[in-house]
Amino acid sequence: MIQSKKRWTIDRPDEESVKLLMSALELPSVHAKILVSRGYTDVEAVKSFLHMSNDSLHNPFLLFDMKKSVERIRQAIEANEKITVYGDYDADGVTSVTVLTTALEMLGANVDFAIPNRFEHGYGPNVELFQKLHEAGTGLLITVDNGISGLEAVAYANSVSMDVIITDHHEIGPVLPDAFSIIHPRHPEGTYPFGELAGVGVAFKLASALLGEVPEDLYEIAAIGTVADLVPLKDENRFIVKEGIKRMRKSKRPGIQALVRVSSTEQQSLTEESLGFMIGPRLNAPGRLGSADDAVYLLKAEGQAEAIALAERLDSLNKERQAIVSTIAEEVEQAVIDMYGDSIPEVLVIGGEGWNPGVVGIVSSRLTEKYYRPSIVLCVDNETGIAKGSGRSIAGFDLFKELSKNADILSHFGGHEMAAGMSLSVNDVVALRSRLNAQAKEVLTTEMLIPQLRIDVPLTIGEIDVDVLESMEQLRPFGMSFEKPVFMIENLTPTSIRKIGAAKNHLKMELSDGTDSLDVIGFGDGELADAISPGAKLSITGDLQVNEWNGRKKPQMLLEDLLSNQRQLFDLRGIREPGRWTQLLPENGTVYVAFQQSTIDHFSTVLDGVLIHHVGHADITDTDYIVLLDVPEKEQQLKELIASVNPKRIYAHFYVPESKYFEGVPSREHFGWYYSFLKKRGSFDLRNQVQQLSKHKGWKIDTIYFMTKVFSELGFVKIEDGLAIVIEDADKKQLSESAAYQNRGRQIELEKTLVYASYMELKKWFDDVCDETVIREEQLWI
Template sequence: MTTKRWEITNPDETKVQAVQQALAISQIAAKILVARGLDTPELAKAFLHIDENALHDPFLMYGMEAAVERIHRAVAEKEKIVVYGDYDADGITSSTVLKSALIDLGADVHHVIPNRFIDGYGPSERLFKEFAEEGYHLIITVDNGIAGNGPIDVAKALGVDVIVTDHHEAGAELPNADIIIHPRHPEGNYPFGELAGVGVAFKLAQALLGKFPEHLLEFVAIGTIADLVPLVDENRYLVKAGLKRLTTTTNIALQALAKIAGTELSDITEETVGFSFGPRLNALGRLGDAAPAVDFMLNDHIEEAAAMATMLNDKNKERQKIVADLTQQAIDMVENIAEIRDAQVLVVAEEGWNAGVVGIVASRLVEKYYKPTIVLGIDIEKGIAKGSARSIEGFNMYKELDTCRDVMIAFGGHPMAAGMTLEMENVDELRNRLHAQSLLSLSPEDLIPVVKIDLPITVDEINVDAIDDIRKLAPFGSQFAKPQYGILNTQIKSMRKIGANEDHVKMELSNGGNTLDAIGFHKGFMADELTQGIDVSFTGDLQINEWNGNRKPQLLINDVKTEQWQLFDIRGGNKISKWLQKIPMDSTTFVAFKKETVDYFSSLIPKEIQLYDEKASKDDYFSFVVLLDLPQSAEQLQTMLALVEPSRIYAHFFVANSHLFDGLPTREQFIWYYSFLKQRKEFHLRHHLNDLAKHKGWSRAMLIFMTQVFFELKFVTIENGLAKIVENPQKREITSAEIYIERTEQVALEQKLLYAKYTDLRRWFEECLQPQTVSEEEL
């Protein structure tokens, strides 16, 4: 069950109705817009129907006019220009956009992307010296350069002009470049500061070409989506327009990329770009040289493009394998090294880790532990550690690293992600400092992951048309994320594990009338943690499941919780190992009411079994309780439940010898058997009991029980298996025998607990767990 905090937005119904009517959209779509602050028809309409009016004049960007003048002069004078990019999807598309524009202008232009394993991130002094030696007169950085002070000084000293175009956080001291184009330039006033690197390159291309370069929109959309910048304002229009062009693109490379990724361009969305295009472009730079990716994007030969797309796909598979291996190694370190595990900022480092994938590994650790995380690969020969950071809400990674710049060789990034290089001996110092800083900036609540639910909806609101309508709100991304829905206090009508390894779960949810299919990938464990008949709340994404021509709405489950206690029926489960796997050992108490039960299960259950003690306190129990056997009485179990107030009850109720189906002998059976013994005077039980049972059609166990009753009431004596009648015994009722009373209670308990229907058993437990109230008359 969830350990996350659910934050649910409840949009104003009056505003929802106004937006819904004005825009003629579904109630769910209107709720999403209102929940996101677009709570008037005017705001919602402007957002939903965003157009070219969202674009800003590129010359509003500080330094743009000077940059255009310098580049046009370089083109006119046939100067050699190098576009210096970055090795991720944003940097690759940025290089593609600017190089393409410069080619259109007739420039003598080349592109270079540094190898992260040789030169690291950003401007490289080695490469900048090479540019000067090779006769380049102008370096234009894209998606980097704002933190490249040293190498830029070197280039300037060698007589090479430098134009920086970037969108990353600027440091206290800007580089000494000839021109800096940045949407958040401290001396500028550009209306929108959240452009991706490719967005900045596109604005420069627009200014250079003197027109809006629609033919470059596909690349802008890919880079902007991949870099996870906010999909609002200008970014939103660029992505929306770029996605539209992608559906009919004539670009040979993008067609080849879609084919190798198994994506139909006609159906492309921001999700397919983010999960299919982005990773394949990123893979090249993560494992080696990313420069060929720009050649690929500009390639117009079908065979070459197909071969390069295949190479990108192979690199991505290789990257996936490396990520899986490194993630497991990192998890092992966190779990087994106390100083790492106990820090509020996870910092893990290991020799030989691929610096190209450590950012992905950091993201996986944040998902698992919900702590700010830095993952570093150590190069023993160079004595350095290089890696990436990912953060959580409330911990500005860039600012926190900025206070530690004295122990780092270089760093850069954003509040939620960063990259850095430091001396390997400073890794522990960095961990200690960030941990200390986190104690000041993060509260205990900040370390509990949050699920932000845009709106609660009911099962009967969900249909195919409504989900189709929601797509009108796309593209979704940072600051306008795909909606997270909350279906609160519904019930599970059916549930089963699916998949070859039963890793997934399929459910049918119901609100009494309507039903909704739900599926949880890699959430098969939910089938072991949820029961039917209780109110359960789900969060997730609404999708349309298309199969065999049919379209049905479906919830893709993200998280689940319930406030109600649950009863898990494991009665009659002879395969203990099977149901034992479904029980979380660390939070469960195994309870037995009989000593012989403890002895029986002690070798089968890898945890101490607690023999019920009426003197025990609530602290002696976990909130999950397994009832291994039947209590001595219903009252005994009721007393325990009132004390413990368990949130989960696993009912096993093992009975070595059940008496329910034998039942209790009738009065007539007792009379006949006593008359039989009285006539015989004595009866050898060992020799003749089986014959008598067969003759009467009674069970041997019933005859033994009746004999025991007679013995307790002193109607017979038994010695060496010989039962002898007692002459003139004291008159006593059969029902007064203690063994008869115990069996009566045992049969009743078995009926009530062991053999009852699940619904009846739950009702009985429900009554036991109801808080007891006291009337005024009783006080």
């Protein structure tokens, strides 16, 4: 057996719905399965989904306070009143600033922007920064991607007659700020049809309302922030990203071209993954380490030289951020080891001095990914006595909800189900850790603490080809609420397995279903090559892509996970030198067993320092890997061993010093001649005359001794001092009544089954043993 890394949950799409979409829309089965698995079963709904246009966008004036906000902004433009766009320091925030300031500049507004410094001002509206903006002449302040929780700062703005228009998309608290107007897709008094816009999406709607038309040249900027903020990619969000990526692939915007260049991305092949993993992190980097202003300057740059310089600066900051993250992650993981060892609790709350608060969210994500536990990483400042940090969660543990139960010790917190930020007194960190773990015990089961992999697109190899994979472009973008499919293919057999890469740490396989084959690459999975036995039935999951090499295109899967419910059997028979096969075994958890003491004596000198368990004489603890050094006397012994240990892998060596299989059992004619020979002589001196008889008849000496033992057990002869003496008038008996005769037959059959059978015959024998064990266990529970 090969255990999967994650707990697989397989959702199989309704076959009739799949057939309907395939027939009505002439879709490949792969596309139809993806759509049905995500709830798209209506033909007309699928048509609308696949063929979106500007008509997919809602009227921006449906947003609560939009008309009031537009009128106030136009009034400010006409009066040349200074407008400041107040953003956030992440990718959603800087793209929001870019979109709205660009639209205002197109209208001739006197506009600038301000972004709080994460370390000086914290997140959202800041009274000190509002004061500076007022003193600098700002008459109208418009927040983007923040503001809905800025009660104090908005109150200050009102006190100095500085109007504030809030545009935001974050969770709305019990009390709204007393702002001039609030544009929020989920405003409690609003009826906007789509409530999941990113901050940049809300800014894009305000820009559209101000301009009187959709600012199509800003789709590409809005797409970046929408992807980076991980909002659901449906409805308007989906169209913004889809249209934005299409335009980015041909964009002449210097900032976009520069970002593509420094991230070593091919512009014509940009996808939502490029935005999420290559573009977004570089726009996030300056705000994590200091001022985010350069990210806005880059997106608004008008010249190539300026854009390249800024992009290279952001790229350098991103590398610095990565180095800081790596260092803190190492310290955090060491702290986990020091605190808990192997007993990892339900929730990890780790604090440390000197950690950069701008990256602890990333570190928390890594911690949660590694241990699959909700985690919080806190930056401790002993001078102020404050700990600030970020947390990430897992399915089933609503982090915002659980933090809310601890509001009495949290001076500030915010976020949602899967991520949150918070600050608290250093003195309360231990209490928070204890409370959250107690709360987790009430809501998280043992099964919920095993990482889950949701598989919703099971396929066969025959459904996959290059044209199908390339045409999946029409289903993009994938993301929140329209997740990238996790494909699964079942019951495949490897036709080739090998380790690749300089360090041989990657896996390459060719798998077949008996008709078609598929190449599979597993990066970092090289060790699986030693875990997969010939003929094993495998199920695999991962991402399908087109691999192009020397002008030839082929489908391949990037492996995410793999499992086999079969016990893995490895054939070491015939490899006489142990040094050639011991190196193939896992270093840990391998147990060597033998049925014969003579085998233990033999291998004790050959396998230096290896403990060999004598079956029936020593307890064999549960183990995943077992090496069968020799053949048992009875088949049942081996069956009982396998049933009791239940190993995932069996390494079959089956050392036989003197094979009985090729000697066989002497014929009745052999026994008849030898008995007549003994009766004529009355006795026979085995010690002195056996070689002469062996030479005369061409029999092996062992054969003569064997027949003598059979006759002795049947009472035909007795053996005294090396003499075989015939017993007169012995009762007639069948040869099969002799234990030695029976054992010889059993040994020959066992050798035939275990030592000289083909690999597939041996594998079938073990599979049958496994089936017998399962049936017996099931009967016990009936």
